[in-house]
Structures are given as structure tokens and as C-alpha cells.
Amino acid sequence: MSPEIMTILMFATLMLMIALGHPLAITLAAVATLYGLIDNGGNILPLFDLFLNNSWGIFLNYVLVAIPLFIFMAQILDRSKVSEGLFDALYIVLGGLRGGLGMAVIVVSTVFAATTGIIGASVVAMGLMAGPALLRRGYERGLSAGIICSSGTLGILIPPSIMLVVYGGLTGLKETSVGNLFAGAILPGILLSGMYLAYVAIRCTINPKLGPVIPIEDRTYSLGQKAMMTLKSFVPPFGLILTVMGTILAGIATPTEAAALGCLGALILAAFNKKLTWQMFRLAADSTLKTTCMIMLLFIGGKVFSVVFLSMGGGDVVADLLLGMDVNEYVILAIMMLVVFIMGMFIDWAAILLVVVPIFTPIAMDLDFNPLWFAMLVCINLQTSFLTPPFGYALFYFKGVAPPEYSMGDIYRGIIPFVLIQIVGLAAIIAFPQIVTWLPDIFFGRR
Amino acid sequence: MSIIENSINNLNERVGKLTGYLIIPLFLVVVCEVFMRYALNAPTVWAFEATTLLYGCHFALGFAYTYKYDGHVAIDVFESRLDTRPRAILRIIVSLVLFIPTMGMMAMAGIRYAANSWGNWELASSSWAPPLYPFKTIMAIGFVLLLLQGIAKLICDFRSLKN
Numbered sequence: 001m002s003p004e005i006m007t008i009l010m011f012a013t014l015m016l017m018i019a020l021g022h023p024l025a026i027t028l029a030a031v032a033t034l035y036g037l038i039d040n041g042g043n044i045l046p047l048f049d050l051f052l053n054n055s056w057g058i059f060l061n062y063v064l065v066a067i068p069l070f071i072f073m074a075q076i077l078d079r080s081k082v083s084e085g086l087f088d089a090l091y092i093v094l095g096g097l098r099g100g101l102g103m104a105v106i107v108v109s110t111v112f113a114a115t116t117g118i119i120g121a122s123v124v125a126m127g128l129m130a131g132p133a134l135l136r137r138g139y140e141r142g143l144s145a146g147i148i149c150s151s152g153t154l155g156i157l158i159p160p161s162i163m164l165v166v167y168g169g170l171t172g173l174k175e176t177s178v179g180n181l182f183a184g185a186i187l188p189g190i191l192l193s194g195m196y197l198a199y200v201a202i203r204c205t206i207n208p209k210l211g212p213v214i215p216i217e218d219r220t221y222s223l224g225q226k227a228m229m230t231l232k233s234f235v236p237p238f239g240l241i242l243t244v245m246g247t248i249l250a251g252i253a254t255p256t257e258a259a260a261l262g263c264l265g266a267l268i269l270a271a272f273n274k275k276l277t278w279q280m281f282r283l284a285a286d287s288t289l290k291t292t293c294m295i296m297l298l299f300i301g302g303k304v305f306s307v308v309f310l311s312m313g314g315g316d317v318v319a320d321l322l323l324g325m326d327v328n329e330y331v332i333l334a335i336m337m338l339v340v341f342i343m344g345m346f347i348d349w350a351a352i353l354l355v356v357v358p359i360f361t362p363i364a365m366d367l368d369f370n371p372l373w374f375a376m377l378v379c380i381n382l383q384t385s386f387l388t389p390p391f392g393y394a395l396f397y398f399k400g401v402a403p404p405e406y407s408m409g410d411i412y413r414g415i416i417p418f419v420l421i422q423i424v425g426l427a428a429i430i431a432f433p434q435i436v437t438w439l440p441d442i443f444f445g446r447r
Numbered sequence: 448m449s450i451i452e453n454s455i456n457n458l459n460e461r462v463g464k465l466t467g468y469l470i471i472p473l474f475l476v477v478v479c480e481v482f483m484r485y486a487l488n489a490p491t492v493w494a495f496e497a498t499t500l501l502y503g504c505h506f507a508l509g510f511a512y513t514y515k516y517d518g519h520v521a522i523d524v525f526e527s528r529l530d531t532r533p534r535a536i537l538r539i540i541v542s543l544v545l546f547i548p549t550m551g552m553m554a555m556a557g558i559r560y561a562a563n564s565w566g567n568w569e570l571a572s573s574s575w576a577p578p579l580y581p582f583k584t585i586m587a588i589g590f591v592l593l594l595l596q597g598i599a600k601l602i603c604d605f606r607s608l609k610n
Contacts, residue, residue, distance in 0.1 A: 021526030022541045023519035030545040033552065048556030052586075055553075056560070059503035059586055062495065068505055069477070072470050253481060256498070260477030285467040289505070293513035294520055296506035297593075348520045391522065 001038075003313035010035045010309060024351045025294075025301030032301075036308040051304045058299055062256060063169040063178055068292040069259030070160050073266045074116035075284035077240075080270035083112045083125055085233040091133070092219045093226050099204025099211035101137055102147045103197050105130045109151035110193040111234070113158040114241045115262075117165070118291065123152035123397040131402040140210040142414030143203065145406055149394040150418035151196055153386045156349070157379060158189035160244055160262070162295065165255065166350060167375055170357050175371040178255040179248050181379075183440040184372050186245075188380055191435060192425045199421055236272070240265045249443045295350055302354025310358060319363050329367045333430070336360050337381055344385025348393070352382060376436045377429060384422045387415050448602050455599035456515065459592055463512020469505040476501060493575045500582050507589030511596040535608045542601045550594040557587035 001009075010031065017027045029051070036047045058064065090104035097103065105126060112122050126148045134144040156163045159182035168178035204211035221229070244262040247253035253261065270276040309315065322332050343352045357378065364374040386394040395411050429435050480494035513519060526534060563569075564580040571577050 017545065018522050019525055020537065020541045020545075021521055021523035022545055023514070023521045025519055026546050026549060029553070030549040033549050044552065045556075048552050049560070051553065052556050052560040055557075055586065056583065059507065059582070060499050062499050065473070065477070065498050065502040068470060068502060069474055072474065252485075257477055257481050260474045261481065263474045264478055282467075285470050286464075288470055289463065289467040289509045290513045290516060290518040293506050293509040294518050297510055297513070297519055346522065351520075391524065 003317050006035065006039070006312050007309075007314040007317040010312070010314065014305075018347065023297070024348060025297040028298075028301035028305040028351065028355070032305040032308040035312065036304075039308065039312050050307060054303045054307055055300050058296070058303060061169055062254075063165065064296075064299070066160075066165045066178065066256040066259045067162055067295060068288060069256065069263055070117040070162055070165065071291050072284065072288040073160075073244075073259060073262040074118050074121050074155075075287050076263065076266040076270055076281075077112075077115055078121040078125055079280050079284055080266065080273045080275040082115070082237050082269060082273070083108055083122075084129060085273075086111060086237065087129055087133075089226075089229040089233040091214070092221055093230055095214035095219045097201070098208050098213055099200045101130075101134060101214060102139060102143065102200045102204065102211050105134070105147050106151040106193060106196050106200065109148075110154055110158065110189070111237050111241075113151075113155040113189065114245070115160075115237050115266075116155050117160045117162040118155060122155040123149060123394045124401050126152045127398045127401040131398070131406065135403055135405055137214055138209075138212050141406055141410040143200070143210050144414070145395075145398060145402070145411040146414030146416075146418045147196070147200060148402075149387055149392075149398050149411065149415055150422075151193065152398070153383055153394045154189055154193060156386065157185055157192070157383045159183075159185050160255070160259065161185065161379075163349060163353070163379055163382065166295070166299070166353055167357065167379060168255075170353065171361060171371075171375070173361075173371055176375045179251075180372055180440045180444060181375060182245065182248055182255065183443050184376050184436045185379065186439055187435045188376055188425070188429055191428065192380075192422060195421050195425055196418065199417065236269050240269065251444075298348070298350045299354060302351060305355060306358040309355075315359050315362065318359050319366065322363055323366060329369075330430075332363070332367060333369070333377075336363070337377060337426070340378055340381045341384065341388070344382055345388045346391055347385075349382045349385055352385065353378070370433060370437060372440060373429075373433045373436045377426065380422065380426050380429065384419055384426075387419050387422075389415075449606070452599045452602040452606075455595045459511040459515050459596050459599075462508055462592060463515070466505060466508040466512065469501060469508075473498065473501045473505060492573075493577075496571060496573060496575055496577055500577065503582060504585050507586050508592070510589050511592035514593060514596045514600075531607065535604045538604045539601065539608070542597060542604070546597045547594075547601070550590065550597055554587070554590040554594045557583075557590040561587040 014031045017031055018024065037044065040047060086108045087104060090107055091101060094100035094104045109122055109126055116122060130148055164181040164185060165178050168176055168181050200211065240262060243265050244258045247261060248255055248258045267276065322335065325332065340352060340356060361371065364371065386392055389412055395415065399406065399408060399411060476494055476497050480491055484490040526537060529537065561580065561583040564583040569579045571579055
């Protein structure tokens with residue numbers, strides 16, 4: 001069979017199998033087994049030696065050690081109620097503005113995102129805390145759901161971020177080292193957060209019914225009291241952000257080491273908030289294990305899939321197809337982004353990264369795109385995958401914890417403007433690559 | 448059959464509960480290395496490898512436990528719309544066609560991979576040079592436990608088909 005037909009068949013088989021509801025990691029490995037055997041003429045032993053060699057490579061990958069550590073840090077922080085303190089302070093400070101409570105949610109989520117690398121925790125935390133609060137204050141349900149889901153999803157983009165660690169561990173390129181990716185994602189993350197804030201402010205100013213101000217008796221504090229509350233709730237998380245990001249950007253610690261320091265910091269913070277109990281620690285370790293194993297099995301499944309796919313010549317087929325078109329390089333970029341976006345509607349981000357990055361990275365290099373900039377475009381795009389129906393995981397997490405007044409229809413309706421904002425943000429970063437490259441150049445120097 | 452299912456579930460529950468605590472030595476080793484390097488100006492030769500080996504054991508031994516709690520992400524929207532009986536049939540077929548052959552071969556190949564390492568007392572090619580065979584064994588055990596958990600789920604699906 002020609003590589004072209006094999007490539008198409010392999011992808012078609014994967015799509016079909018995925019719909020069967022079996023764990024993605026196993027499905028990827030099973031499809032890799034089938035096509036690996038077809039490709040090498042049924043030699044089972046060499047194929048599985050190849051798989052085992054790749055699994056062992058993942059077992060020894062130092063960069064990926066940051067994954068369990070950042071997850072553990074997030075689990076501890078999530079249980080130490082840091083975001084509650086922030087939200088309570090901002091509730092009072094911003095409550096007097098139209099849409100102020102919504103903006104408080106976005107600010108808290110952004111800060112929370114800068115201390116954690118996974119989205120499940122932040123969407124669930126914000127859904128539990130802000131979901132009922134926004135409803136009680138008469139916020140429009142769609143807007144509330146959109147605010148919580150979209151800002152909660154920033155956790156996967158704003159460093160430290162598990163997605164960026166996976167990307168860095170996957171490519172092994174110097175340009176897309178985890179440190180560079182972290183530095184590169186800071187401004188895009190702030191840009192998106194700022195665009196959400198502006199959107200909520202503008203919508204609620206035009207139509208105050210969407211997000212009314214909170215009653216005056218809820219916020220009768222002097223300016224000094226307000227300043228004190230804000231300071232007290234902001235200092236601990238900012239100290240943690242500075243520890244983790246500061247040591248990475250200053251070149252003092254590797255991202256893995258910074259993650260471990262972050263765990264230590266989160267434990268200290270939890271102890272200060274009097275939330276550090278053995279029970280809490282045990283639950284945090286347990287959730288850490290489950291989330292880590294989910295990602296790592298997917299890593300193994302995705303790795304063996306891409307090894308077989310590339311050795312079959314599938315990468316060249318895709319590259320020839322895209323590069324063979326007689327069009328502008330930005331059209332090719334747009335096609336790649338569209339593929340990621342559409343896959344994001346159906347498949348989990350990690351599976352997309354593991355399948356798509358090994359195929360697309362050589363093409364991006366061939367087109368002379370900056371690898372760091374390209375990486376960031378893929379990651380911002382994948383962030384959207386949490387929000388796009390039918391399978392937007394953030395939406396399901398929110399639905400799972402929000403008050404029953406929020407219908408799935410409210411959530412789907414509310415998320416649309418935020419997805420559009422993300423697409424605008426993506427376009428802005430395509431137009432102005434400096435948003436990504438400026439900070440890494442400052443911290444790690446121009447190569 | 449239910450004895451087999453229960454013992455697999457119990458085994459993986461215990462292994463998983465213990466494995467979760469590996470995060471403690473993992474983060475302590477890394478913190479210790481940072482401390483040694485900056486506070487004592489004496490970087491260790493072992494921390495780097497010890498870290499990766501610990502992290503490897505952490506995830507490899509947790510695969511089956513995570514699967515027990517359906518923690519491995521799957522696109523199950525079509526499956527979850529089916530009635531109990533057709534769903535059990537679908538799961539049995541998918542398990543027999545996708546899971547058992549793939550993980551069965553991964554487990555067997557893993558054992559062979561570890562056996563090779565024992566055969567030549569393989570050490571890491573670094574200055575610390577820890578033995579690698581115990582860790583390749585743990586990777587193999589991880590795949591075997593995952594295979595067992597898949598078998599336990601298969602038995603469970605057969606049982607729900609009977610009722």
C-alpha cells in the first residue's frame with residue numbers, strides 16, 4: 001500500500017475507534033499496533049521492542065517530572081482555599097462597578113492560573129464559589145457561565161502550565177524548552193485575560209441588567225480596609241508565583257525544580273491557612289496520581305502512535321500535501337490551526353498535542369516559522385478546545401458543580417463570545433509575534 | 448470469576464494508594480537538590496536520576512489504579528447513550544479487540560524488556576550508575592497491573608450482561 005493510503009486509513013481508523021468510548025491512550029496504542037504490524041510485515045517482537053524503548057524514554061524524561069509536581073502543587077493550593085480569600089476581597093473592591101463581580105472572577109482565575117497548571121481545578125473551584133454568587137447577584141446566566149468557563153481555562157495556558165511542559169518534553173527543541181514556553185505564554189495569557197475583562201466591562205456598561213452592581217450594604221468598607229484586604233489576599237499567591245516563575249526566568253532553577261519549590265510553597269501556604277491536614281494531603285496525593293497517570297499513559301499511547309505514523313512516512317505525506325499547495329505560508333498556517341481547532345472540538349488536548357505536534361513541527365520549521373511562536377499558537381488554540389462544543393471539558397466541569405439553574409443551553413450560549421475573543425487573540429498573536437517572543441528574548445536572550 | 452475480579456481490584460487499590468505517596472520523596476529529592484546546590488554549593492550526583500526514576504515509578508504503578516476509577520480520558524458520549532445491555536456488549540467487544548491484545552503484548556514485551564536488563568545487570572551510563580533492571584521491572588509491572596485491571600473490567604461487563 002502507498003504511504004498516502006496508509007496515512008488516510010490510519011487516521012480514519014483512529015477517528016472511528018475513538019468514538020467507541022475506550023480510553024484514548026489505549027486506542028492510540030492499538031491503532032499504532034495494527035498499522036505498525038501492517039507496515040513491518042507482521043513482526044510483533046521488533047514492534048513492541050520499539051514501543052518499550054519509547055516508553056522507557058518517557059520513564060527517564062526529566063522535563064516531564066514537572067507534570068506530577070505541578071499537579072500536586074495545584075491540588076494542594078486548590079484545597080487550601082487561597083482563591084476564596086482573593087474572591088472575597090475583590091467582591092468588595094470591584095463590586096461597585098457594573099459587571100464588577102464578573103471581572104473579579106476573571107482576575108481571581110487569572111491569578112489562580114498563574115499558580116496552577118491544570119484547568120479542572122480552577123473551573124471547579126470557580127464554579128463552586130462564583131457560580132452561586134453571580135446567580136444571586138442577578139448576573140445573566142449565559143454571561144456568568146462564559147466568564148467562569150473561559151477564565152477558568154486560562155490555567156492551561158498561563159504558566160506554570162502542564163500543557164506547555166508536555167509540549168516542551170515532546171519536541172525536545174532548544175527553542176521550545178519549557179522555560180522559553182513559560183516566558184512566551186505570559187503575555188498571551190494576560191492579553192486574553194484583559195480582553196475578557198474589557199468584554200465584560202463593555203457589555204455590562206451598555207446593558208447593566210447583564211451584570212448589576214452589588215448592593216451598597218455589602219461593601220461598606222473604608223478605602224484603607226479595602227486596601228488591606230486586597231493586600232492580604234494577594235500577597236501569598238503572588239509570593240508563590242514569584243517563587244515558581246521567578247526562579248525559572250532568572251535561570252536559577254529548571255521548571256522541574258521550580259515545580260518542587262512550588263509544592264513546598266503551597267504546603268506552607270496551606271499550613272498558614274490552617275488547611276493542611278493528613279486527610280487533605282492524602283486526597284491531594286491521590287488526585288495527583290490519577291491526573292498524572294492519565295496524562296502519562298496518553299503520552300505513551302500518543303508517542304507510539306506518532307512513531308508508527310512517522311516511520312510509515314505519514315509525516316511526509318502530510319508535509320507534501322500542505323507544502324505542495326501553491327499558496328501563501330499563512331494559508332498553510334491557517335489550515336494547520338483549523339485542523340487543531342476542529343480536533344479540539346472532539347479530542348482531549350494532550351492527545352492532540354501528542355499526535356499533531358510531531359507532524360506539524362517539521363512543516364512549521366520548513367516554512368521558517370519561529371518554533372516558539374508556532375508552539376504558542378497551537379497552545380492557545382488548544383485552550384479553546386476546552387470550551388468548544390460538543391466536547392468542551394471546561395463546560396462539563398462547570399455543569400457538574402454549578403447550581404442547577406445553569407442549563408447546558410445557557411453554558412453553550414454563554415461561551416460563544418469568549419471563544420470568538422480567543423480567536424481574535426490568536427489572530428493578534430499571528431499578526432504581532434512579539435507578544436510571544438519579547439519576554440523570552442529578554443530573559444533567555446536572542447538566539 | 449468474581450474472585451479473580453475482586454482480587455485484582457483489591458490489589459490495584461492497595462498498589463495505587465501506596466503509589467500516591469511516592470509524590471512525597473519525589474518533591475523532597477528535587478527540593479533537596481536545589482538546597483544542596485545553592486545553600487551548600489554541593490550539587491549531588493544522584494538527585495537528577497533519582498528524580499526521574501521516582502517519577503517513572505509513580506506514574507507506571509498508578510496506571511491500573513487510575514483505570515480502576517475510569518480516570519483515563521475517553522470520548523464516551525456515544526457509549527454512554529446506549530442502554531445497559533448493548534453498552535456491556537460494546538465494551539466487551541472493544542476490550543477484546545483493542546485492550547487485551549495491545550496491553551497483553553505491551554505487558555509481555557515489558558517483561559522481556561526487563562528480563563534483558565536483568566540478564567546483563569544493566570547500569571545507567573552515568574557517574575552515579577544506578578542499576579536499571581529494578582526500574583524496567585517496575586515499568587513491566589505497571590503494564591501487567593493495567594492488563595489485569597482491564598481483565599477485571601471485562602469480567603465485570605460479562606457479569607452485568609448476565610444480570
